[in-house]
Amino acid sequence: MRQKIVAGNWKMNCDLEETKTLLKALKSKLDSVDPAVNLIVAPSFTNLLPAVEMLKDTSIEVAAQNMHPKPNGPYTGEVSAKMLSSIGVKTVILGHSERRKYFGETKALLNDKVNTALTQNFKVIFCVGESLAARQDKQHFQVVQSQLKGSLFYLSKKNWEHLILAYEPVWAIGTGETATAQQAQEMHAFIREEIAQNYDQQTADQVTILYGGSVKPGNAQELFSQKDVDGGLIGGAALNADDFLNIANCF
Numbered sequence: 001m002r003q004k005i006v007a008g009n010w011k012m013n014c015d016l017e018e019t020k021t022l023l024k025a026l027k028s029k030l031d032s033v034d035p036a037v038n039l040i041v042a043p044s045f046t047n048l049l050p051a052v053e054m055l056k057d058t059s060i061e062v063a064a065q066n067m068h069p070k071p072n073g074p075y076t077g078e079v080s081a082k083m084l085s086s087i088g089v090k091t092v093i094l095g096h097s098e099r100r101k102y103f104g105e106t107k108a109l110l111n112d113k114v115n116t117a118l119t120q121n122f123k124v125i126f127c128v129g130e131s132l133a134a135r136q137d138k139q140h141f142q143v144v145q146s147q148l149k150g151s152l153f154y155l156s157k158k159n160w161e162h163l164i165l166a167y168e169p170v171w172a173i174g175t176g177e178t179a180t181a182q183q184a185q186e187m188h189a190f191i192r193e194e195i196a197q198n199y200d201q202q203t204a205d206q207v208t209i210l211y212g213g214s215v216k217p218g219n220a221q222e223l224f225s226q227k228d229v230d231g232g233l234i235g236g237a238a239l240n241a242d243d244f245l246n247i248a249n250c251f
């Protein structure tokens, strides 16, 4: 079902103490947030269990930032769906541009990861987005279309109930340069149209599509007021409790 979501991707930030401090601050001010807005935080693997424990009596959901497609085996340094499930994590971010760029994640690998996650009853926040060069070459729609086709459009219609998309133009991530509300809306509408063409309008209308890339309390309201922007996937600003909650209050 289409939802209002503000999700914090903490990336490789916050040790245990910092995680506890940030979560404590979020919890103490949670009353200020409209209950219709769903909050998700994605700390690093080492801090997932403490986060689950600290947030168990709240509405904030905990997500992992990555997951291996295989159930177990000789994959040094990796974490499986079963391991995440066993500590109460049932949401995972996949396809982030930093994973694609620094860790060589391909469409085929993401296919496997998405399949495993959905089979294991996870909710998937799947990221798509073009590079600066692609945007300058006016190839942004083609890039996003190919990411959707390559990793998601083979899925069943039913699978889409468990998918959240995040449009994150790479040139806007961590750069302070946000897509304009019009650029975000245009791409979100395009994504929804692609889903409608490959499935049907009903499926397209129920998918939550988040925008990510330098979302701050000062620009969230304009972005979230767009028809096809259902919330945000927040990086830097998610590391500050007030900023994160202020963003959540921007609908």
Ligand code: 13P
Pocket: 009, 096, 168, 172, 173, 174, 175, 176, 212, 213, 214, 215, 233, 234, 235, 236, 237
């Ligand atoms: P920033 O908000 O720091 O630009 O990061 C966005 C992002 O990559 C979220 O996944």
